[in-house]
Amino acid sequence: MKNKITRLQRNPLQKKQAWLGYLFVAPWIIGFLVFGLYPIVMSFYYSLCQYDVLRVPQFIGLGNYKELLGHDPYFWKSIWNTLFFTVVRVPLVILGSLLLAVLVNNAVKGIRFFRTIFFIPSIVTGVVLSALWLWLLNPQYGLFNSILAVFGIPGPLWLQSPHWSKFSMVLMSLWSIGGGRMLVFLAALQGIPTSLYEVVDIDGGGWWAKFRHVTVPMISPVIFLWTVLEVIFSFQVFTEAYVMTKGGPLNSTLFYNLYLYYKAFDDFSMGYASALAWLLLVIILVVTLLQFIVGKKVVYYEGK
Amino acid sequence: MKMKAGKTLKILTTVFLAIAAVLILFYPRGRAHQTRQRTISFWSCTGQKEEVPFIVMAFNAAQDSIRVLSNAIPWQEQEKKVLTAILSDNPPDAVSQFIPIVKWASRMALMPLDKFIERDQFDTTAIFPALWQEMRWQGHLFGIPVSSASYAFYYNKKLFRQAGLDPERPPQTWDEVIEYNQKLTRYDKAGNIIQMGFFPFYRSSLVASQNSPATATIIAWEFGASFLSADGKTVTLINPAMVKATQWIVDFLKPYPINKIEAFAAGFGYGDQQAFAAEKVAMMILPNIFPDYLRIHAPHVEYGIALTPTMPGHPIASSTGSWWIAIPRGSKDPEAAWEFIKYAASKQTQLDAYIAMDQNLFPANRTATNDPLFLQDGKMQIFVTQLEHAHSSTIVPMAHDVFWREFYTAQEQIVYGNQSIEQALGTAQTIIQYELNKALSYDEYVRTRMNFFDEK
């Protein structure tokens, strides 16, 4: 397919489509050239400098990169923390939102009401969200440990424990599985022809068979979308760690983006932070491309 | 029909244009007529009970030639806001913050105030000496401290009584603190710690530190430690005093398994769950604003205030920082801003502010704090004495945040037993020194390119 496109178009219809393709994409390209190019180029330039935002940058070549790859224990610590968090979080939130979407894809009475309830947690943000979870996960009087105590289980120290802190953050993520992600899955589920489900019914298949053979393949483009997106988002986790734990305890929640923030705005090493940022981009890009390669084999596109 | 509509439209348009013309011609040009009165903009941070800071209202009321317009910026994002304001070439004329002023001064964001101070013979001795430390950069002063925080030793009288201790006799040495702690520590049936006499905080997040400064630095200061060489180039985090101070903490925590300590500390929170307010920790070093806090959240707590315990033969020490007011470069009326600053730091204003405001910080002007009116409340003398012996918490100005991050990381490693004191402090010192060197060399480079003190 690709080869056909890149060769000179002889078919006038294809030529027209190509031209229109560029036209439709133009808004983004113009936007990028006007709003995106300068900041991106400058941030790359800064990554090659010592720079504190208010004074002139000092060009130091690859100094920042050399330092963070060879000399900086926090770089590796933060990569580990971020990877761990991503690997645990992404499958859980995708599965959670998907199951929830299947559940609310029923036209029962009052479904609007239920969907809204599921959605509400995802719009709580910032200080309020952090205060709420600091309270919920309080080892002595928080909701979670109180419930565990009913069953006689001594609850962990959650955010205050170097071992449980990252899981605590994953737990926080799970609270918002009814949010936009679920909505997208729901929209995708709406597009599955009911006739396909009827086929499974006739064959005698139950709920699980429908899920496995119809639902998942039919919305696999959207599942794929969210896997890629969630990896990108998880790699950039920041706010919760900044407000609640400040990277602790014992630097167990020192995520990559938090470390970057410290370097950029606390230490005024904007050059170093930019190097961190560009390295992150490369890492995420590689991971995403890998996902695309796997995705080509696994994802089913109706439109193709 | 159509003709009528056209005519109506014409009439309406004419009337509209007429009204617009009248408005434009006679719109009150208030601003143009205010050339006699100068206006300056002032930014302070949210979190004070008063909408408009007292000093602004007082200044505006006290004179006619300058009017201060006050704007509150979100406390959590104050740095970004000021940073972008300076970048936009449209900064406020005066700004007040609590962060180390060196962060802005060393990046040429503020105007040096020396010439104002000299010209008006501003009495620098009127301000507590410890507060000046962070106002200085390369021999110039960049801000005037207006408020501060003074820390003293709070203790819970009721818990003292329960443990058989004399509620009027708080500990005077750190060894006594350990003694008292042994009597004040209590456990529940499951063996968990539910109360302690004292807690040496070793983490830095707001909840984890509970507004109490790091015990290790206070003890180290009492020993006379200095963490930075006089020329500001060498970090001396590992020094005998610091090692001794940290050893004290290790000895203090030795009888308790770390997981029990962790579990105990994990129960601290905000509001009435603050460790002292919740009566979980009987003795704590807390700021002068704490009585107001207790009044709101835990009025039933019976407490006393005393000077910080000391190491035998050594003076007390305390930690402090200040709310300062400075003039960003690019300010359109620095003279007016300076008048405002002088007024805010003056003895009378400081006294008035302290009396008038409901919850307030500590005045930076020691002539105000030595006034009998201020000392009416007997507790205040303690805070004044503490502030006289205080050290600025801006220990390594050019690597401030790195210093404290590494400091707390080292503390955690030591408390958890992961590293020895020398190891942990050594690692921290290496990292801080490295960052300091980078910052200093960058600073040198910039000076060859940008002219700092010859401007304005």
Next chain:
Amino acid sequence: MKRLNFNTSRTFMTYLLLIGASIVLILPFLWIISTSLKGSASIFAVPPQWIPKDIHWDNYAKVFTKMPFFIYLKNSVFISVLTILGTLLSSSLVAYAFACLKWPGRDWLFVFVLATMMLPAQVTMIPVFVLYKQFGWLNTFKPLIVPAFFGGGAFNIFLLRQFFLTIPKELFEAARLDGCSEFKIYWKIVLPLAKPALATVAILTFMMTWNDFLGPLIYLSDKLKGTLALGLAMFVGQYQTEWGVLMAASVLVMLPVIVLFFLFQKYFIRGFMMSGIKG
């Protein structure tokens, strides 16, 4: 008879699951509501009080005195509505190009678009600010609105692209054979079919813009130009945070989003679009 039983038990199970999940998910939020009615003393009281002893309705009243609520509301609405409009229009156009048209370099450009999401915004924040300063857009709403009209962000483009890819190719071929212009296909066929996807983009964009705090913080200097999200930040102080009032303010700020979500549900009705097509 058999069929009826199956349906009833299925419905019963569904309701059971729905109610169960609702309880689990809404419980933490109820604490926020309960806290919004508490006075300072009992917010973190132990044992936790779910129903406050004294109900402080005045927390809600204080919200209106502590910030110019209605002005901020007006600003937030203005910015959000325009942003949604711009995003819907431009991201659907661009997504159409990526999903429904073939042109050289398409897939490479798509990866490039995605890559723009991978650079942490903290390092571009300052150059972006400087850029807007050069345009003279500081202290206006323009930095918050204009970029939405130029692609609407890689996230939305990606989302819509995936949706458009699920539309059967036959539809396009049939339309093109009939002589339809691409724009007509886009406007008359693809957009209506993608209503749930577009509604989702609208809701997500609304959420993001409504809660966006950093943008208004650094671009707007006039107090009266603030947004609701910025207003919320005013309640947090270094020593004193009025938690009750902050929670009350948050509840009020969340309400429009909840209402919008509830209303937009009408676009999410099961299968009325696609069911006839495969047959």
